[in-house]
Amino acid sequence: MQESATRPLNIVVLVKHVPDAQFDRHLTGPGHTLDRAESILSELDEYALEAALQLAEARGGESAGNRVTALAMGPAAAVNAVKKSLQIGAYAGVHLADDALAGSDAAGTSLALAAAVRAVAESNGPVDLVITGMASTDGETSLVPAQLAERLQLAQVTFASELEVADVDGAPVVKARRDGDSFTETVEAPLPALVSVTDQANSPRYPNFKGIMAAKKKPVTVLTLADIGVDPAQVGHDGAWTAVAASAPRPPRSQGTIITDDGTAGVQLVEYLAAQKLI
Amino acid sequence: MASVLVFLDVPALPLPRAARELLTLAGTVGEPVVAAAHRADQAMLDALASHGAVKVYEPAGELDTVLVAAKAAFLADAAKTEQPAAILLGNSFEDREIAARTGIKLGSGVITDAVAVAPDLAVTKSVLAGSYTSTCRVRTGTPVITVKANSVEPAPADPAAAAPQRVEVPLSDAGPAARVTGRSGKRVSGRPELAEARVIVAGGRGMDGNFGPVEDLADLLGGAVGASRAATDAGWIEHSAQVGQTGKTVSPQLYISAGISGAIQQKAGMQTAKVIVAVNKDADAPVFEIADFGIVGDVFSVLPQAADEIRKRRA
Secondary structure (H helix, E strand, C coil): CCCCCCCCCEEEEECCEEECCCCCCCEECCCCEECCCCEEECHHHHHHHHHHHHHHHCCCCHHHCCEEEEEEECCHHHHHHHHHHHHHCCCEEEEECCHHHCCCCHHHHHHHHHHHHHHHHHHHCCCCEEEEECCCCCCCCCCHHHHHHHHHCCEEEEEEEEEEEEEECCEEEEEEEEECCCEEEEEEEECCEEEEECCCCCCCCCCCHHHHHHHCCCCEEEECHHHHCCCHHHCHHHHCCEEEEEEEECCCCCCCEEEECCCCHHHHHHHHHHHCCCC | CCEEEEEECCCCCCCCHHHHHHHHHHHHHCEEEEEECCCCCHHHHHHHHHCCCCEEEEECCCCCCECHHHHHHHHHHHHHHHCCCEEEECCCHHHHHHHHHHHHHHCCCEEEEEEEECCCCCEEEEECCCCEEEEEEECCCCCEEEECCCCCCCCCCCCCCCCCEEEEECCCCCCCCCEEEEEEECCCCCCCCHHHCCEEEEECHHHCCCCHHHHHHHHHCCCEEEECHHHHHCCCCCHHHEECCCCECCCCCEEEEECCCCCHHHHHHHCCCCEEEEEECCCCCHHHHCCCEEEECCHHHHHHHHHHHHHHHHC
16 A cells, blocks of 8 residues: 555654853863853754754644654753753653763764664654754764764755655655755755754744643653663763863964054055965 | 875866865875775876875766765775775865764764874864864774865975876765755856855945945955855855854954954854954954954945055056
């Protein structure tokens, strides 16, 4: 029998609790890890969540059997990223929390997240889409989505600025638009797939009072490494494939010359550039 | 001598500065070997050789309709054959994804955003949007390192260099992959790519919808045009021009900020520029805190006057 043209989707959205970039951020301790006070749901992950909610809503939402699960990995406070996601509209949350995860690099993070996605699939059914933001606003390596796709052997569609799931011969296919420097391209991939979205993909909704109240009743599953079958030696500081040997704040830029335009500032600018051998 | 494998996605002639930088850097660590995602013709091979490449790995067929998955499979296969001391790539979003997947395939650590690579493979990188510098090392496998543009002074070409050895890499199964179903070229500006540009003139809210003066000055200086998020969100310029935390991070020799207040997210994208010039009519704009040369004034008189002065000096 042909599959229904609108079979529900099972979507996992990766959400990260990151230090608020509005404040100064610091590396601390022997592992040169980020001080995580003043943390929030990563701004770029809100676009991923919104994309997931829109795809699910286009197929009838939660009542039609679609699932949107927000998954966060991190210490106890990281559950706040899951809770915020539930307030915004995610249907369920998963928090992967284990002391052994502290200091994980991209390889360890992608290993643990891949196992967590498999755990969601075991309890929820096959995952159709893993959706992420374009980058985290803390590590900024942009490595984790691609490494997760590699580990889960998913087709990878990154930096989508437009996104839809269309049914082609009864099977859902993700179609996206990507904007490069010199061209725009359309790409498509069969499900299951990993998709990352840019901040052009949508306008994230805000949690409203109803959403905040409803979030209190939504389930948050807490998983440990033992629950997902990951050896603690493969993650965290000890399992990392890369190590930070030293870190230092960039010396502050000393303020240079500031002039007020008296009608000759453009000429003075060119003189400055010439003196610096920049023209 | 150990080799260093340099991945070049779409080599073009003349060889882009970013490619020459990678080959030069590879030569300071070992013997440069290239993995080219597209087959190289004789002129390309000569150009690669003149910049130090002694061997060029090429795929046995075309890779370009599948996205990064196939390129990562090709690079990993080339690395398995070559067994280099390190693998170097550029730092574009796509290069970083190829590095990411190659790292998993090889069981190798990946370091992005490198600004220097020492002969012992200690990597200096800029982190937290340029507010910290760290030194890192790959502990497991063959170091896979993506290097920011403008990190190295490219060595001059040696036209007498011997032709590199060609090695064909059989296409292997890349696994499930997305396919490109359409591509439309945008207006070709002739300007350098933002991420690689040595000079960037960027405009913000203060340009009030008119990027003409920014574009004119950028063209006179052979630079790229950048923009703040406010300017791209307003639709004054394409989103690919956005510099900042949610756009591109740039490290040019000269960054001219015009009509941009310099909120922390914008600073994050450009504060590693060597020289920062700021023009803003608001004397309290935060961008002045990091400007080497700041002008409190109207962008619509300062920028055109500077452009006229440059034309006059060149006449």
